[in-house]
Amino acid sequence: MTETMTSTSAAPPRLPVPFLDLGVQTAEVEAEVRERWDRILSTSGFVLGPEVERFESEFAAYSGARHAIGVGNGTDALEIGLRAAGIGAGDEVIVPANTFFATAEAVLRCGAGLVVADVDDDYLLDPLDVAARVTPRTRAVVAVHLYGQMAPVARLREVVGPDVLLVEDAAQSQGARRDGFRSGGTGDVAATSFYPGKNLGAFGDGGAVLTSSDDIDQRARRLRNHGGVNRYEHLEVGTNSRLDALQAAVLSVKLTRLDGWNAQRSAAAARYGALLADAFADVPELVVPRELPGAAHVWHLYVVQVPDRPAVSAALGAAGIGHGIHYPAPVHLLPATAHLGLRAGLAPRAEAHTDRILSLPMFPGITASQQEHVVRTLHSTVTGRTAPSTVIP
Numbered sequence: 001m002t003e004t005m006t007s008t009s010a011a012p013p014r015l016p017v018p019f020l021d022l023g024v025q026t027a028e029v030e031a032e033v034r035e036r037w038d039r040i041l042s043t044s045g046f047v048l049g050p051e052v053e054r055f056e057s058e059f060a061a062y063s064g065a066r067h068a069i070g071v072g073n074g075t076d077a078l079e080i081g082l083r084a085a086g087i088g089a090g091d092e093v094i095v096p097a098n099t100f101f102a103t104a105e106a107v108l109r110c111g112a113g114l115v116v117a118d119v120d121d122d123y124l125l126d127p128l129d130v131a132a133r134v135t136p137r138t139r140a141v142v143a144v145h146l147y148g149q150m151a152p153v154a155r156l157r158e159v160v161g162p163d164v165l166l167v168e169d170a171a172q173s174q175g176a177r178r179d180g181f182r183s184g185g186t187g188d189v190a191a192t193s194f195y196p197g198k199n200l201g202a203f204g205d206g207g208a209v210l211t212s213s214d215d216i217d218q219r220a221r222r223l224r225n226h227g228g229v230n231r232y233e234h235l236e237v238g239t240n241s242r243l244d245a246l247q248a249a250v251l252s253v254k255l256t257r258l259d260g261w262n263a264q265r266s267a268a269a270a271r272y273g274a275l276l277a278d279a280f281a282d283v284p285e286l287v288v289p290r291e292l293p294g295a296a297h298v299w300h301l302y303v304v305q306v307p308d309r310p311a312v313s314a315a316l317g318a319a320g321i322g323h324g325i326h327y328p329a330p331v332h333l334l335p336a337t338a339h340l341g342l343r344a345g346l347a348p349r350a351e352a353h354t355d356r357i358l359s360l361p362m363f364p365g366i367t368a369s370q371q372e373h374v375v376r377t378l379h380s381t382v383t384g385r386t387a388p389s390t391v392i393p
Contacts, residue, residue: 017361017370019322020197024365025261029253033203036249048225051245055252056208062255063174064185065210067217070243071224074171074193077207078106080241081189082140084209084220085165087112091139093167096125096151097330097347098354099144103169104331106191113137114340116332118347122292123303123357124151126349131159140165145173145183147326148199148265148300149292153186154179165189170210174200175262177296184210194251199265199300200258202247264364265299271368272302272360275375279392286382287356301326305356306382312358315381321374324359 040051052070060068071077087093089111095103098119107114115138118129123146130141141160143151150173157166168190173183184190192198194206209220221229227238273288280286287305291297303326306312316323330350332342344351360374376392379385 016320017322017366017374018363019324019359019361020363021365022196022201022363024363025201025254025257028257029250032253033250036253037246040245040249046245048242049245051252052243052248055243055248055255058252058255059208060210062182062258063170063190063210064182065190066212066214067210069209069211069217069220069224070248071207071209071220072241072243073205074191074195074207075102075106076224076239076241077191077193077209078102078142078167078169079109080220080223080239081167081191081209081211081216082106082110082112083223084211084216085140085167085189085213087140087165090137092135092137093140093142094130094133094138095142095331096144096146097332097350098123098327099146099169099331100171100327101331101334101336102171103142103144104337107142108337112139114337116330116342116346119146119350119353121349122149122290123147123350123353124149125156127152127155127159129347130156134160134164138164140167142167142169143187144169145171145176147289147303148173148176148298149289149295150176150178150181150183152178153181167191168210171195171198171207172300173298174198175258175296176298178292179294183298185212188213189216194247199262199298200251200254203250204247206243206247206251207241208243261364262298265362266297268362268364268366268371269297269299269302271371272375275371275392276304276378279375279379280382283382286378299362301359302362303357303359305353306358306378307356308382309356309358312378312381316374316377319373319377321377322361325357326359327354327357329354 056068092113093107094115097116120126166187168187170184170190171193176183190210194202223238224241227234227236276288285307
């Protein structure tokens with residue numbers, strides 16, 4: 001799942017809080033990236049090549065997969081991963097209702113049938129609803145690791161059995177863990193995005209396919225390069241989606257720092273949790289996210305549920321607090337999927353969430369004072385009163 005990051009904001013207040021600030025990360029890696037880029041510039045090896053191979057090896061090892069195949073973006077990674085695993089016309093692929101459109105888009109671009117399932121209370125694909133939607137044509141299930149927390153991959157495997165392809169959409173979860181596995185290393189094939197706002201983000205677009213299957217690896221490498229690995233070799237109709245060396249260098253440098261940045265996100269999430277628990281102890285309408293047992297959440301997004309979201313959004317914007325909505329409509333109710341004839345009521349939990357969810361600022365380097373400003377503004381908007389300083393400093 002790859003996407004552009006959007007936020008709302010107004011004139012800068014006394015203490016502005018951006019939705020996303022990449023400045024800390026960029027400053028930390030700039031010197032090392034420049035050194036890598038100088039070496040690339042000296043050889044003019046800009047597309048694929050040693051720098052990409054180096055990152056592919058590093059990222060595969062980090063994720064626990066045998067192979068990583070660098071591609072142009074996360075959407076291409078999903079499509080190429082599905083196609084490399086043999087998904088195409090006549091197949092059905094189950095995806096969660098609450099996800100970025102790229103998850104569904106990749107399925108449709110493969111020519112496969114899109115089947116939408118509901119999510120659980122933690123916004124992740126619900127195995128019980130998946131079980132109800134499996135048919136003889138079901139060839140794959142896409143487990144979206146949403147907001148930084150891995151979907152229940154082990155349970156989904158039990159539900160669909162060994163003959164259905166288990167695909168991880170790991171665009172928001174680099175470094176996350178669940179049930180002893182790291183994101184990208186537990187499914188038959190995985191796809192991730194390196195859009196700049198991701199936990200592991202490039203200085204532009206990029207993505208990767210992950211797999212431990214030699215066959216899927218070899219075919220994905222063909223598909224990203226016009227259907228062949230060697231120059232003027234076209235064994236099948238592929239596409240042009242190759243990770244470039246400059247972005248690979250950025251990602252390689254950043255990968256060594258990813259766990260530290262994820263730890264900063266976790267600390268910020270814990271701070272939000274403590275502040276919100278104190279400020280909203282008597283306000284059950286505000287729902288905060290949780291880290292599931294046996295999981296390591298990497299907090300790509302910090303998503304709460306609020307009453308009267310338009311009023312909350314307006315107040316945050318007026319206070320200079322960037323925020324987002326991920327996502328304002330489930331995939332089966334988007335104009336792009338209208339031709340499938342899917343209707344409201346198909347995924348009741350996802351549909352209920354979309355009217356209430358709101359993403360608060362979250363990034364490595366966010367300060368305690370910024371988070372306090374966010375929670376103070378949220379509290380005064382939802383409750384109509386100012387929180388005492390004993391609750392929010």
